[in-house]
Amino acid sequence: METISVIIPAYNAERFILETIESVRQQTVSNIEIIIIDDGSTDRTVELLNTVKDSRLKIFSYENAGVAVARNRGITHATGDYIAFLDSDDLWSSDKLELQLAALQHHPEAGVAYSWTCFIDEQSKFLYHHEKFLFEGNVYSQLLVKNFFGCGSIPLVRKQAIESVGSFDSSITPVEDWDYWLRLAAKWSFVVVPKTQIFYRKSTNSLSTKIELMKKNCIQVHDNAFKKAAPDLLGLKNQSLANIYEYLTHMSLExxxxxxxxxxxxxxLQTAVRLNPKLLLNRKVQKLATKLILMQLLSRERTKDFTGFFRLIFSNPAT
Incomplete structure (x- = not known):
């Protein structure tokens, strides 16, 4: 019977790690191994993990090196025929692995299966859905334009596909996942499970210190990818770069x-529109532009009064 290795990097993950582990233990497929890479945690992460009584759980502790290195370390320990990655605060539906595995078995040429994502808060309550894409087969051009996965907890990947592309690039964290999906898409076809199965947790922890790094590394991944891209894909360059700046708009605002x-x-946002003026026809971008104009016009106190109103109207980026 084919097995699945679930790799979970964990750094100071005491708040959510047991809930995350439970979402794996409740999977409707049982032939799995759960590999926890403790990335130098200084809180109660390992103590809590040691309370889990499940023979499928394997814990490996290292000095802190970041999520990309932790995933790579997990890969070295994986013995399964398929590998899934799960961040230590995200959750899966109970049928996530079963349906993705079935999709890959039905499409033996495919190396990666993915599903849809929704966002949850720190109390695990639903916030909104991520955009629902149906790209299948050769998805390289779509991934080149935009990282439509959205987070690292989504795919199930054949071990052969992992072996064919090597390790995550730790020098481009926190966007090493986009680079990795691009490398997989260059060699393997993708298949979609059209169902929301990944629950991505939005944290209130500020990312302001990481946004400049994210911007720098997103552009680096973009530039490296287009250097290798076929000539017929070069026309997508500005569209791809514009989508990066649109993403940075959301990240800065949030x-x-x-x-x-x-x-x-x-x-x-102005940079994004200069690169791709057609963005102004996008309803999501129109809402975002309106929100920014109003925020700049209103005083700080009035802006605070309108926060709930804006969240209600603009929280779902897919609309």
Whole structure:
């Protein structure tokens, strides 16, 4: 019987790690191994993990090196025919692995299966759905334009596909996953399970110190990918770069407080539109632009009063 290795990097993950582990233990397929890479945690992560009574659970502790290295370390320990990655605060539906495995078995030429994602808060309550894509087969051009996966907890990957592309690149964290999916898409076809099965947790922890690094590394992944791209894909370059700046607009607005965040987000959005003016026809971008204009017009106190109103109207980026 084919087995699945689930790799979970964990760094100071005491708040959610047991809930995450439970979502794996409740999978409707049982022939799995759960590989926890403790990435130098200094909290109660390992202590909590040791309370889990499940022979499928394997814990390996290392000095802190970041999520990309932790995933690579997990791969070296994996013995399964398929590998799935799960972040230590995200959750899966109970049929996630079963349906993705069935999709890959039905499409032996495919190396990667993916499903749809929704966002949850720190209480595991639903926030909104991620965009639902149906790309299958050769998805390289679609991934080149946009990382439609959205997070690292989504795919199930054949071990052969993993072996064919090597390790995650730790030098481009926190966007090493986009680079990795691109490398897989260059060699393997993808298959979709059209069902929401991944629950991505949005944390209130500020990412403001990481946004500049994210911007730098997103552009680096973009530039490296287009250097290798076939000539017929070069026309997608500005569209891809524009989507990066649109993403940075959202990240700046969500994670840099007050008018400073709005100012940075406005600059990023203007860059995105200059690169791809057709973005202005996108309803999501129109809403975002309206929100930014209003935030810049309103005083700080009035902006605070409107926060709930904006969240209600603009929280779902897929609309």
């Amino acid at each position: 994670n840099i407080p007050g008018q400073h965040g709005a100012k940075i987000a406005s600059q990023e």
